[in-house]
Amino acid sequence: MEILSTRNLTKEFPGVLALDKVNFNLEEGEIHGLVGENGAGKSTLVKVLSGVYPPTHGEIYIKGEKISFNSPKDSLNLIGVVYQERELIPYFNGIQNLFLGQEKSRIGFLSIKEMMEEALNFAKKYDLEVDLNTPVCQLNSGKQEMITILKILFREPKIMIFDEPTAPLSLKESEILFNLIRQLKEEGITILYISHRLEEIENLCDRISILRNGKMVCTAKKGELSQKEIIELMIDKEFTDQYPIIDRTIGSDLLNVKNYCCIKEGIDDISFHIRAGEIVGFGGLVGSGRTELAKAIFTGTKKDQGIVYLDNQNLKSKKPSHNISQGLVMVPEDRRNEGTLVQLSVSENLSLPHLNNMSSFGFLNFDTIKEHVNNIVKALSIKIFSLKQEVWTLSGGNQQKVSLGKWFGKDAKVWIFDEPTRGIDVESKREIYLIMQKLAKDGCGIWFISSDLRELTAICNRVYIMKDFKIVSEFSKPFDSKALLSAMLGGNIDG
Amino acid sequence: MDKGALKFRSFFIKYGTLLSVLILLIIFSLFVPNFSNPQNLINILRQMALLTIISEGFTMCLIVGELDLSFANVASLSSVVVATMLVNKANPLSAVLLTLLIGFVFGLANGLLITKVGISAMIVTLATGIIAQGLAFMYTKGVSVYGSMPKGFLTLGRGSVGPIPSLVIIMALVVVFFHVLTNRTKVGRYMEATGQNPTAAYLAGISVNLYKILGMIFSSLGAAFVGILLTSRLGSATPTGGAGFLMDGFATSLLGMTVLGLGRASPFGTFIGALLIGLLNNGMTLLGAPYYIQDITKGSIIILAVAITSSQSRKLGK
Numbered sequence: 001m002e003i004l005s006t007r008n009l010t011k012e013f014p015g016v017l018a019l020d021k022v023n024f025n026l027e028e029g030e031i032h033g034l035v036g037e038n039g040a041g042k043s044t045l046v047k048v049l050s051g052v053y054p055p056t057h058g059e060i061y062i063k064g065e066k067i068s069f070n071s072p073k074d075s076l077n078l079i080g081v082v083y084q085e086r087e088l089i090p091y092f093n094g095i096q097n098l099f100l101g102q103e104k105s106r107i108g109f110l111s112i113k114e115m116m117e118e119a120l121n122f123a124k125k126y127d128l129e130v131d132l133n134t135p136v137c138q139l140n141s142g143k144q145e146m147i148t149i150l151k152i153l154f155r156e157p158k159i160m161i162f163d164e165p166t167a168p169l170s171l172k173e174s175e176i177l178f179n180l181i182r183q184l185k186e187e188g189i190t191i192l193y194i195s196h197r198l199e200e201i202e203n204l205c206d207r208i209s210i211l212r213n214g215k216m217v218c219t220a221k222k223g224e225l226s227q228k229e230i231i232e233l234m235i236d237k238e239f240t241d242q243y244p245i246i247d248r249t250i251g252s253d254l255l256n257v258k259n260y261c262c263i264k265e266g267i268d269d270i271s272f273h274i275r276a277g278e279i280v281g282f283g284g285l286v287g288s289g290r291t292e293l294a295k296a297i298f299t300g301t302k303k304d305q306g307i308v309y310l311d312n313q314n315l316k317s318k319k320p321s322h323n324i325s326q327g328l329v330m331v332p333e334d335r336r337n338e339g340t341l342v343q344l345s346v347s348e349n350l351s352l353p354h355l356n357n358m359s360s361f362g363f364l365n366f367d368t369i370k371e372h373v374n375n376i377v378k379a380l381s382i383k384i385f386s387l388k389q390e391v392w393t394l395s396g397g398n399q400q401k402v403s404l405g406k407w408f409g410k411d412a413k414v415w416i417f418d419e420p421t422r423g424i425d426v427e428s429k430r431e432i433y434l435i436m437q438k439l440a441k442d443g444c445g446i447w448f449i450s451s452d453l454r455e456l457t458a459i460c461n462r463v464y465i466m467k468d469f470k471i472v473s474e475f476s477k478p479f480d481s482k483a484l485l486s487a488m489l490g491g492n493i494d495g
Numbered sequence: 496m497d498k499g500a501l502k503f504r505s506f507f508i509k510y511g512t513l514l515s516v517l518i519l520l521i522i523f524s525l526f527v528p529n530f531s532n533p534q535n536l537i538n539i540l541r542q543m544a545l546l547t548i549i550s551e552g553f554t555m556c557l558i559v560g561e562l563d564l565s566f567a568n569v570a571s572l573s574s575v576v577v578a579t580m581l582v583n584k585a586n587p588l589s590a591v592l593l594t595l596l597i598g599f600v601f602g603l604a605n606g607l608l609i610t611k612v613g614i615s616a617m618i619v620t621l622a623t624g625i626i627a628q629g630l631a632f633m634y635t636k637g638v639s640v641y642g643s644m645p646k647g648f649l650t651l652g653r654g655s656v657g658p659i660p661s662l663v664i665i666m667a668l669v670v671v672f673f674h675v676l677t678n679r680t681k682v683g684r685y686m687e688a689t690g691q692n693p694t695a696a697y698l699a700g701i702s703v704n705l706y707k708i709l710g711m712i713f714s715s716l717g718a719a720f721v722g723i724l725l726t727s728r729l730g731s732a733t734p735t736g737g738a739g740f741l742m743d744g745f746a747t748s749l750l751g752m753t754v755l756g757l758g759r760a761s762p763f764g765t766f767i768g769a770l771l772i773g774l775l776n777n778g779m780t781l782l783g784a785p786y787y788i789q790d791i792t793k794g795s796i797i798i799l800a801v802a803i804t805s806s807q808s809r810k811l812g813k
Contacts, residue, residue, distance in 0.1 A: 052698075073700035087695035089688045091759055100688055101699035105681045112679075151699075 094132030339403030397428025543773030552717020559710030565624030570737030573722025598719025606708030652728030
């Protein structure tokens with residue numbers, strides 16, 4: 001039975017055709033995967049289906065009846081959406097978030113006890129261990145995600161849409177989520193599941209639809225398409241190799257960290273080294289301390305013990321600016337808040353770290369800036385229509401290129417990349433891998449934090465696995481993925 | 496960091512401002528003659544009543560995540576409007592209601608300009624505040640308003656029930672009203688949700704704009720109410736009578752945001768903030784400190800309170 005279908009659904013934004021005559025349907029009780037590159041229109045489709053945006057043309061039918069939502073309010077009890085950004089009220093606890101928008105009350109006064117009991121019973125039904133009494137801002141991202149899902153479920157929607165739900169989750173948490181989704185399917189809820197991770201889609205989904213440039217390219221049953229075929233359909237190009245490799249020669253130590261301790265960040269006695277021409281992976285679960293370690297060293301947080309050598313110089317600084325001038329740069333995980341200034345233009349972002357060399361007596365030298373910026377845009381093939389375009393208007397992949405491109409021209413020796421490919425499309429991922437390898441080939445050392453084992457094993461020379469803020473093991477090529485995985489999970493898989 | 500220090504810190508964050516109120520009370524009682532006699536304590540509450548009420552309204556606009564720079568001038572305008580009407584023998588009840596309507600209209604205009612036109616609250620309320628001030632001068636031609644006013648109206652600001660001044664009772668009612676509103680009602684919860692994460696609130700089906708407008712209305716309405724009480728207390732009104740509330744109202748609410756240790760505005764916190772400022776004003780006056788010393792002290796205390804909570808919470812990583 002068809003529960004939802006769209007006919008020629010079109011959404012136009014000024015200058016962009018985000019959805020182009022999309023015909024799409026959901027069978028009742030199925031898990032339906034939706035894939036596509038960033039900017040293919042997946043999020044727009046979700047927002048049109050849930051009433052956040054009205055469609056420009058076309059119709060949506062639910063159980064054969066034409067419907068039109070004017071606001072998310074209208075769709076709440078039919079279609080629940082778990083968005084990429086967690087939609088929770090930070091200082092509210094789980095119960096308050098659960099009931100948000102449909103509180104139980106008598107003449108306007110909240111029935112607090114009643115809501116508490118109902119919420120606890122509801123959480124028990126799905127067997128999820130989450131603390132519903134703590135303000136959600138004090139919970140970790142996995143727990144927050146669970147509360148978000150509970151909150152949506154609580155409205156008893158017929159259709160649930162998950163938009164990249166596993167991005168912030170650890171492996172263990174992802175497993176819990178998949179079981180939950182299967183449980184929902186058994187209850188008869190229809191699920192639309194959006195992800196960049198094709199394995200997840202293959203394991204979970206009954207059917208797959210592929211969006212490309214706002215068009216629905218195809219819908220196929222489970223097993224009808226191989227991963228390679230799916231990727232080909234997504235990127236509109238002959239798919240050659242997801243992990244391109246550039247040969248590089250390995251030199252001497254560029255970064256050497258010995259017995260590094262920073263109690264404040266929870267780091268106790270860590271030693272490792274990165275050589276010229278090497279890409280060194282840092283694998284581990286979310287919360288294993290990889291980002292904290294990188295940030296502590298890059299920002300020069302006061303260390304309690306240990307020595308950091310950068311190109312044989314003792315790195316003693318207490319601030320990023322000193323480290324940058326010594327040749328250590330970082331491309332942070334959160335590109336929208338930490339990696340770029342999204343309200344500023346591409347040109348302003350790319351030139352920001354170089355203004356000292358591009359100004360005279362404090363006045364900016366626009367010709368030099370333009371030349372520099374143009375070179376980077378060309379070198380990284382950043383897709384923009386103007387240098388003055390603001391960064392928030394770019395796709396994730398292009399934002400990431402701006403985030404790393406700002407360091408070009410700094411003669412950096414060691415580059416820290418923190419989850420550089422998270423949430424960006426397949427084609428951009430390839431380009432990022434190439435950029436990292438070119439840097440290594442030119443004699444830089446690459447410190448590569450990633451939770452994606454496949455990319456780590458594909459492009460790294462060595463991989464350190466971190467667990468509970470410690471390096472638990474080191475692997476060299478050729479990698480044994482199973483050994484890496486079990487090192488990450490450790491003896492205690494519940495961790 | 497050892498556990499004891501952590502505990503001490505989180506205790507400080509949670510109760511720092513409450514603690515300073517307590518310490519101030521003890522110091523003043525020990526060293527300031529007549530401070531702790533019951534009459535003076537009642538005086539303190541009466542003196543802080545108007546500031547508390549206006550700050551509670553202002554707190555509501557902070558709760559919905561906006562700002563209001565117009566409330567003090569709206570209070571001035573309301574004060575002269577109600578005074579002029581009463582001196583000209585208008586019916587007291589309709590004079591009061593009409594004045595509250597002015598507050599309502601200012602709040603509504605602020606809210607609509609912020610939500611529908613999309614101008615930032617700071618600019619909108621700065622402009623409407625200037626307009627309110629201009630209207631107050633226009634209405635009075637720049638001079639103070641005096642004359643005889645109905646006795647019933649004057650009781651509002653001057654009367655008392657037993658030993659308790661009516662202003663104190665009104666203040667208590669206002670604080671309880673807003674406290675119950677934010678903690679116990681749907682409307683209050685929606686206002687908080689709106690202020691903390693408007694997108695999430697919107698996606699949960701909450702009319703975010705409505706609650707922003709409501710927050711702005713509470714702020715202006717509180718100001719108009721205080722304008723009325725001010726006239727009733729003084730028996731006269733001047734076109735700049737409410738101006739002093741701007742700085743003190745901000746100070747009170749900012750201090751209030753440190754009370755729960757979360758950087759989060761709340762009616763209860765604002766009351767504690769007002770209490771701190773009230774105690775300081777009274778104690779230092781009794782000590783004979785000149786007004787400028789009082790201002791310097793108040794400013795320093797605000798920085799201290801905010802600095803302690805924010806630096807401590809930074810260390811806790813929150």
